[in-house]
């Protein structure tokens with residue numbers, strides 16, 4: 775399988791990053807809601823679930839940076855036959871997903887008041903304890919962490935976590951399945967087996 779994208783298919787690197795990201799997304803939702811619904815506050819399980827959420831989320835944030843660099847150095851596979859409007863919707867849908875992939879991990883990281891124990895291997899310091907926070911938020915905007923965190927948390931949890939991400943990813947999955955089972959074109963195959 776080619777590493778780079780071709781006219782017909784996504785290459786191995788784009789596929790790996792795409793499916794790994796999808797899995798990490800699932801992990802991020804499962805861990806955070808497992809924490810909410812099935813653990814007691816301040817127990818070891820509660821902390822482990824939170825730390826897994828932070829680790830999965832930070833990994834998504836790192837992967838999207840690599841993914842954008844790789845995408846800029848690659849051609850995209852050709853679109854399947856369809857109207858101009860459908861192609862435009864698909865491309866803007868993908869840009870919106872890239873928006874999610876950037877905004878959600880970023881707001882998660884900058885709005886969290888604890889270190890990320892990255893898969894329990896090493897610590898990534900919380901944003902509120904960094905020189906950047908001091909320079910931009912405290913000295914630049916004149917805010918303390920509590921005031922800064924409120925709108926950021928709203929964006930991360932209510933706006934994206936509970937609404938926009940689910941709508942966009944849900945729409946994306948529905949579109950992929952529609953192409954595969956109704957239009958019976960190669961859209962899903964470009965991102966999976968690469969078969970004709």
Ligand code: HEM
Nearest residue numbers: 799802806809828831832834878879882883886931935936
């Ligand atoms: C794939 C990326 C991510 C997704 C999809 C995601 C999604 C979510 C969702 C759905 C919630 C629960 C919202 C609610 O309260 O109902 C949440 C909460 C939270 N997220 Fe994320 N998040 C991601 C990345 C991150 C990152 C990178 C961090 C920090 C490093 C982070 C920190 C938090 C924290 C502290 C909470 C509150 C936890 C709790 O109340 O139990 N998230 N996130």
Ligand code: HEM
Nearest residue numbers: 795796799845864868871872943946947950961962964965
């Ligand atoms: C079961 C889950 C998923 C399926 C079946 C799926 C399917 C696909 C398919 C078939 C494509 C290629 C579309 C085309 O070339 O027109 C694609 C691209 C893409 N997917 Fe997914 N996807 C899934 C989950 C996700 C998730 C969770 C995200 C991120 C939040 C995501 C983000 C993207 C992005 C950004 C692209 C565009 C890639 C590019 O051209 O740069 N996908 N997906």
